[in-house]
Amino acid sequence: MNILIAHLLFLFISIVTLYLFRKEKIIGLIHIILSALSFLGSLYIIKNQTMYLQNTIDLIYIIPGISISFGLDHLGLIFLIISNGLWFMTSLYSERYLNLNEYKNKSSFFIFFTFSMFATNAIIYSSNLLTTFIFYEILTLATYPLVTFKKDEKSIINGKKYLYYLLGTSIIFLLPAIILTQLTTGTLDYRVGGIFDNYDSLTISLLAILFMFGVAKSAIMPFHKWLPSAMVAPTPVSALLHAVAVVKSGVFILMKIMLYIFGVEVLKDTSANNFIILFASITIIVSSIIALNQNNIKLRLAYSTIGQLSYIVLATAILAPYSIMAATLHLIFHALGKIILFLSAGIIATQTGIKEVSEMNNLSRKLPITCFLVLIGAFIMIGLPPTVGFISKWYLLIGIMESDKLYLLIIIIISTLLNAGYYFPIIYKSYFEKESSSDAKEITEDISLVFPVMIIGAIVILLFFNISFITTFIDGYIIRK
Amino acid sequence: MSQLPILIIALPLLFIPLIILLRSNQYSFILSIIVSLLNLALIIILFKQVYYNGDMFYELGSWPAPIGIRLNADLLSCYFLFLINFISLICLISSKDLVNTQVAKENIYLFYTSWLLCNIGFSGIILTNDIFNLFVFLEISSLASYFLISQGNYKKSVLAAIQYLFIGSIGAVFILMAIGILYTHTGTLNMTDLSEKIIQAKPSSSVILAIALFFIGVAIKSALFPLHGWLIRTYAYAPSIVVTYFSGTSTKIGIYILLRVFLDILNSINPFEYYDLAQLILFLSLFGVLLATFVAIKQSEIKNMLAFSSVAQLSYIVIAIMLLTPDGVTASLIHVFNHSIIKTGLFLIITILFINNNNITLDDIAGLNSKHPLIASSFLILLLGLVGLPLTSGFISKWYLVMAIFKSDYWYISGVVLITSFMTLFYVWLLIEKIYFSNNKFSDGHKINGYQYVCVFILTGLTLYLGIDTHFTVGISKEITVNTFYQLN
Numbered sequence: 011m012n013i014l015i016a017h018l019l020f021l022f023i024s025i026v027t028l029y030l031f032r033k034e035k036i037i038g039l040i041h042i043i044l045s046a047l048s049f050l051g052s053l054y055i056i057k058n059q060t061m062y063l064q065n066t067i068d069l070i071y072i073i074p075g076i077s078i079s080f081g082l083d084h085l086g087l088i089f090l091i092i093s094n095g096l097w098f099m100t101s102l103y104s105e106r107y108l109n110l111n112e113y114k115n116k117s118s119f120f121i122f123f124t125f126s127m128f129a130t131n132a133i134i135y136s137s138n139l140l141t142t143f144i145f146y147e148i149l150t151l152a153t154y155p156l157v158t159f160k161k162d163e164k165s166i167i168n169g170k171k172y173l174y175y176l177l178g179t180s181i182i183f184l185l186p187a188i189i190l191t192q193l194t195t196g197t198l199d200y201r202v203g204g205i206f207d208n209y210d211s212l213t214i215s216l217l218a219i220l221f222m223f224g225v226a227k228s229a230i231m232p233f234h235k236w237l238p239s240a241m242v243a244p245t246p247v248s249a250l251l252h253a254v255a256v257v258k259s260g261v262f263i264l265m266k267i268m269l270y271i272f273g274v275e276v277l278k279d280t281s282a283n284n285f286i287i288l289f290a291s292i293t294i295i296v297s298s299i300i301a302l303n304q305n306n307i308k309l310r311l312a313y314s315t316i317g318q319l320s321y322i323v324l325a326t327a328i329l330a331p332y333s334i335m336a337a338t339l340h341l342i343f344h345a346l347g348k349i350i351l352f353l354s355a356g357i358i359a360t361q362t363g364i365k366e367v368s369e370m371n372n373l374s375r376k377l378p379i380t381c382f383l384v385l386i387g388a389f390i391m392i393g394l395p396p397t398v399g400f401i402s403k404w405y406l407l408i409g410i411m412e413s414d415k416l417y418l419l420i421i422i423i424i425s426t427l428l429n430a431g432y433y434f435p436i437i438y439k440s441y442f443e444k445e446s447s448s449d450a451k452e453i454t455e456d457i458s459l460v461f462p463v464m465i466i467g468a469i470v471i472l473l474f475f476n477i478s479f480i481t482t483f484i485d486g487y488i489i490r491k
Numbered sequence: 492m493s494q495l496p497i498l499i500i501a502l503p504l505l506f507i508p509l510i511i512l513l514r515s516n517q518y519s520f521i522l523s524i525i526v527s528l529l530n531l532a533l534i535i536i537l538f539k540q541v542y543y544n545g546d547m548f549y550e551l552g553s554w555p556a557p558i559g560i561r562l563n564a565d566l567l568s569c570y571f572l573f574l575i576n577f578i579s580l581i582c583l584i585s586s587k588d589l590v591n592t593q594v595a596k597e598n599i600y601l602f603y604t605s606w607l608l609c610n611i612g613f614s615g616i617i618l619t620n621d622i623f624n625l626f627v628f629l630e631i632s633s634l635a636s637y638f639l640i641s642q643g644n645y646k647k648s649v650l651a652a653i654q655y656l657f658i659g660s661i662g663a664v665f666i667l668m669a670i671g672i673l674y675t676h677t678g679t680l681n682m683t684d685l686s687e688k689i690i691q692a693k694p695s696s697s698v699i700l701a702i703a704l705f706f707i708g709v710a711i712k713s714a715l716f717p718l719h720g721w722l723i724r725t726y727a728y729a730p731s732i733v734v735t736y737f738s739g740t741s742t743k744i745g746i747y748i749l750l751r752v753f754l755d756i757l758n759s760i761n762p763f764e765y766y767d768l769a770q771l772i773l774f775l776s777l778f779g780v781l782l783a784t785f786v787a788i789k790q791s792e793i794k795n796m797l798a799f800s801s802v803a804q805l806s807y808i809v810i811a812i813m814l815l816t817p818d819g820v821t822a823s824l825i826h827v828f829n830h831s832i833i834k835t836g837l838f839l840i841i842t843i844l845f846i847n848n849n850n851i852t853l854d855d856i857a858g859l860n861s862k863h864p865l866i867a868s869s870f871l872i873l874l875l876g877l878v879g880l881p882l883t884s885g886f887i888s889k890w891y892l893v894m895a896i897f898k899s900d901y902w903y904i905s906g907v908v909l910i911t912s913f914m915t916l917f918y919v920w921l922l923i924e925k926i927y928f929s930n931n932k933f934s935d936g937h938k939i940n941g942y943q944y945v946c947v948f949i950l951t952g953l954t955l956y957l958g959i960d961t962h963f964t965v966g967i968s969k970e971i972t973v974n975t976f977y978q979l980n
Binding site: 070072073074143144147148151158161166170173174177178181182185186189190192193 | 875878879880881882887889890893894897898905906909910912913916917920924928958959960961965
């Protein structure tokens with residue numbers, strides 16, 4: 011049996027297992043074990059990657075000529091290890107987090123959490139647009155119960171917004187784009203170099219716009235509002251799903267569409283990528299300006315995510331080899347950095363009750379490790395050495411200079427300044443600002459909450475000093491394939 | 492010559508006197524189930540034979556075709572015949588326990604009699620090859636349905652039935668006049684004969700009049716926008732099990748007549764070309780989709796909401812037909828089947844949950860998940876099917892509809908179709924939020940029997956199955972399009 015199907019089947023059985031053993035006491039542990047197995051599975055797949063690459067399986071033809079089919083490519087391989095690895099880390103964190111915050115109904119949380127990861131992995135493995143679309147919609151539906159997990163007025167309203175934005179854009183833009191692609195090319199398979207043999211620039215431009223807005227999980231403005239809405243969810247959801255799995259699925263799909271549906275040459279030839287560059291640039295600047303004014307930590311992080319996602323989209327749309335390198339690297343690094351920030355924000359909220367940036371005064375004395383992790387995460391987001399954020403930004407700058415779009419340098423510089431503008435207050439306050447009211451309540455950091463985040467932090471630091479194995483992989487397989 | 496086509500009409504007719512003579516509530520239920528099962532079995536046999544051996548006909552009294560009356564079963568007939576009788580059977584099975592509370596005790600055996608008569612009418616319309624007989628069967632089904640509607644436990648049920656009677660009769664008269672005009676021009680009532688002779692008849696204003704009358708008659712019968720008023724009233728006041736039955740059948744019969752008469756019999760004179768009729772209907776339906784969707788969002792009564800949703804979905808079907816392309820007809824046929832299953836399922840769940848059949852508001856369904864989790868998840872799946880999310884049959888319909896629109900000259904209407912399809916989510920989510928997030932307790936405490944569970948699961952399962960394996964719907968629809976409507980292409 012094919013390992014990819016086996017992995018998906020395993021995840022599906024995991025959902026059933028969690029449902030059958032839905033006891034509040036043991037379900038967290040089962041969830042950890044299942045995520046660990048899934049992580050080991052993805053490591054195994056990476057180790058034996060040559061066996062599974064370019065080997066697609068058609069499961070069932072749901073429309074004559076178009077099947078649900080699975081396969082694996084190199085870009086998917088990177089996303090696979092990131093999402094499963096971070097799922098394992100988050101599963102360690104969430105069991106403790108849910109207990110400390112006394113959430114009820116933990117079992118349904120873990121069931122839908124696993125369901126979301128099932129959908130994410132299916133998106134990674136999908137080898138044509140229809141399969142991607144199916145699991146894209148399933149991912150939206152699977153995360154909806156997590157967004158509305160608290161079941162109060164606010165989360166229901168926000169959940170509705172979440173659903174309407176994501177389903178609405180996929181129905182109104184993505185579906186017709188897929189159907190139009192099928193009509194013009196006769197196929198929906200991802201293929202290196204694209205599937206358009208004959209094309210006119212009008213169709214390609216129209217499709218580019220439809221796809222860009224249709225994959226609203228990449229949060230390109232003006233269809234980004236769902237992401238701040240989703241922040242009502244418990245922190246592990248915001249961390250893993252709305253900084254890694256869901257949003258990165260969106261970016262991942264857009265990257266695959268640009269590289270494997272349109273193809274670099276077609277996009278360059280028709281200049282359709284300019285639309286994507288334009289909207290991504292606007293998103294980068296506007297989201298950063300909005301983030302400046304957010305006092306709520308999670309909301310500020312959410313708007314930061316919107317901007318960072320557009321970095322990845324922008325970098326891909328520039329279509330220079332080094333910018334694609336930057337995009338792929340940032341896909342990894344932003345995931346690592348943002349999950350650190352979100353999980354730390356969760357620790358801060360759980361242990362001190364602080365949810366606003368303005369309350370973070372001198373927090374580093376109470377929570378030294380957490381604040382140091384926040385520091386690392388913020389450095390990645392701004393792109394400062396010695397963190398990996400610097401590397402991806404470096405490649406992006408080279409990529410821009412490689413292409414003829416030098417004016418984009420201005421966008422990058424402004425946005426870097428803005429990033430610094432909204433991350434430095436967090437760092438400054440937590441390290442240097444004096445506490446206004448001195449309630450000297452002693453808090454010891456909960457080590458089982460901090461531990462998974464520390465591991466991610468350590469990985470990030472180690473990666474900075476040994477990045478070549480990733481860059482050679484991307485260079486060899488994704489850019490020059 | 493096979494006896495199958497006539498058996499499908501005659502068999503229930505043989506059972507009806509038995510039911511009337513026995514006058515037993517219980518036996519009438521059992522006999523109706525038996526005859527429906529037998530009928531469905533016959534239809535499946537007929538379907539298979541037609542699929543493998545081609546069209547099948549039966550001449551009544553062995554009188555040859557143009558003079559005698561002929562029944563003709565082609566793939567189009569079998570497709571609709573199967574759908575209608577399948578839904579009838581499902582509704583009959585789940586009517587156990589329900590009918591007792593919704594229909595007066597002394598009328599129950601008449602209720603089942605009318606039900607069977609109504610279904611005979613539907614089957615007759617589909618099978619007949621004689622245009623006057625089509626009218627006769629239409630009247631049989633209409634008369635039976637007046638009785639079925641009037642059995643509701645509302646004061647207004649009788650009024651709704653009478654309104655339906657008046658409007659239905661107007662529609663029938665229109666159709667009758669159209670048939671008369673066509674007869675004076677061609678001298679024949681046999682459909683096959685008519686379609687050949689109508690070419691020789693000079694295209695005069697009276698033929699155009701006949702087309703217009705026929706279309707309005709059919710539009711009334713199938714509740715096409717803007718002639719859908721009776722459907723809303725009927726759905727509100729009829730016994731809910733009858734509504735469930737009609738939601739999947741009676742409007743679809745209208746679609747069948749539309750397809751058969753306008754795209755098959757009269758196809759040779761291109762009836763929709765006069766005064767750009769197709770375009771007019773297309774844009775009316777487009778407006779209808781928009782309006783019905785908006786109104787559905789505003790409804791607080793669930794049956795009304797679903798009724799307006801039906802108007803919107805029917806308009807999609809008509810839009811697909813009015814594209815006048817092979818892809819359009821295929822899309823409409825696929826959607827007829829998928830929508831029937833989904834809508835019947837939705838109404839069925841409402842019916843079995845609220846047997847009192849009072850006004851069922853959104854608040855009444857609140858908290859359903861904690862009381863009947865399985866029914867709630869079925870409802871969820873059916874609603875997602877209505878929106879047309881992937882892995883449900885609604886998605887397949889939408890895929891082919893949008894595809895057909897893109898391929899046609901009217902590609903620009905795809906925007907409206909997609910936006911309204913998204914707006915479906917607005918009213919669907921009102922229901923889902925009530926079911927899953929409300930703190931209210933679900934109040935109706937009566938038991939749902941096993942048969943009803945099975946029926947709901949069958950329809951839900953079909954919604955999922957037809958969204959994954961489309962060999963039946965897509966395959967047959969494409970075959971019908973090629974065989975019946977676009978032989979030359």
